[in-house]
Amino acid sequence: MESDAVRKRVFRTIEKYGLVKNGDKICIALSGGKDSACALFLLAKYVEEKNIECEIMALHLNLGLGESERVEDICKEQAARVGVKLESVSVRELGIDLREIAREKKRAICSVCGVVKRYLLNRLAREKGCDKLATGHNMDDFLVFFFKNLLSKNYFWISKFRPKVEGAHEKVVCRIRPLFFVGNAETELFCRENAIPYLQSPCPYSRTDVVKVRRRKWYEMLYSCERFQRNFRYNLARSVVEMSGFFERGEAKEFRECRICGEPTNREICAFCRIRLS
Numbered sequence: 001m002e003s004d005a006v007r008k009r010v011f012r013t014i015e016k017y018g019l020v021k022n023g024d025k026i027c028i029a030l031s032g033g034k035d036s037a038c039a040l041f042l043l044a045k046y047v048e049e050k051n052i053e054c055e056i057m058a059l060h061l062n063l064g065l066g067e068s069e070r071v072e073d074i075c076k077e078q079a080a081r082v083g084v085k086l087e088s089v090s091v092r093e094l095g096i097d098l099r100e101i102a103r104e105k106k107r108a109i110c111s112v113c114g115v116v117k118r119y120l121l122n123r124l125a126r127e128k129g130c131d132k133l134a135t136g137h138n139m140d141d142f143l144v145f146f147f148k149n150l151l152s153k154n155y156f157w158i159s160k161f162r163p164k165v166e167g168a169h170e171k172v173v174c175r176i177r178p179l180f181f182v183g184n185a186e187t188e189l190f191c192r193e194n195a196i197p198y199l200q201s202p203c204p205y206s207r208t209d210v211v212k213v214r215r216r217k218w219y220e221m222l223y224s225c226e227r228f229q230r231n232f233r234y235n236l237a238r239s240v241v242e243m244s245g246f247f248e249r250g251e252a253k254e255f256r257e258c259r260i261c262g263e264p265t266n267r268e269i270c271a272f273c274r275i276r277l278s
């Protein structure tokens, strides 16, 4: 697949699923990696080419891990290349030390980090007046999640495997995933061919975390199926989106506001506040 084919596929996804419209204010989460960079470039290109009146801002969470300053610099470069304003938020300045929390709670750092990122991205995007939050999750990520949820009979989550997921609560910002139909190989090729700067591994833990190491095995499985059957991943992703409609989203009524911070949660105290309680 060439980089122009990636562009066309992403543009088709944006159009077919109504990811962008006039008057939108979209926040894109930038990690410094190839996926979020590709999503940023193609979203900005789409808005420009189609002459859509829509504001795009980029948001980067400086996680305070390893090379965080270098990661932030790459995000600045990426945002500057497309003329989008970047806001960097330091989680340490918010009083969050991921390593310390992971140590105290005896949890894997990636699981703590995941809770913090989900919480802050939603909250900050909403507080900045954005009505959509774009992420760089790609097709391979969704296919791996799909298989894992299928094997653990966790069918409910499959209802979220779509390029656009409306917020199930007024405080949950609508998620858009422009890369839903392009995988790791394609986003890497797109960045390379367009000389877009990105970090190979934005975080030191991405190589050692056991979940991430296992995920790479899943990717290998997907790519070996692709060698055997052309377009295996793309066709499977299209089936997953159709299938997602069969699974009811019964979560809206269960949402309430966290007793401590007021953010949406399905428990009395949200996951973010729970990891911060000693």
Ligand code: SF4
Pocket: 063, 065, 109, 110, 111, 113, 114, 203, 204, 205, 206, 207, 209
């Ligand atoms: Fe966070 Fe783990 Fe990703 Fe690093 S590898 S950014 S710790 S989730």
Ligand code: ZN
Pocket: 258, 259, 260, 261, 262, 263, 269, 270, 271, 272, 273, 274
């Ligand atoms: Zn809370």
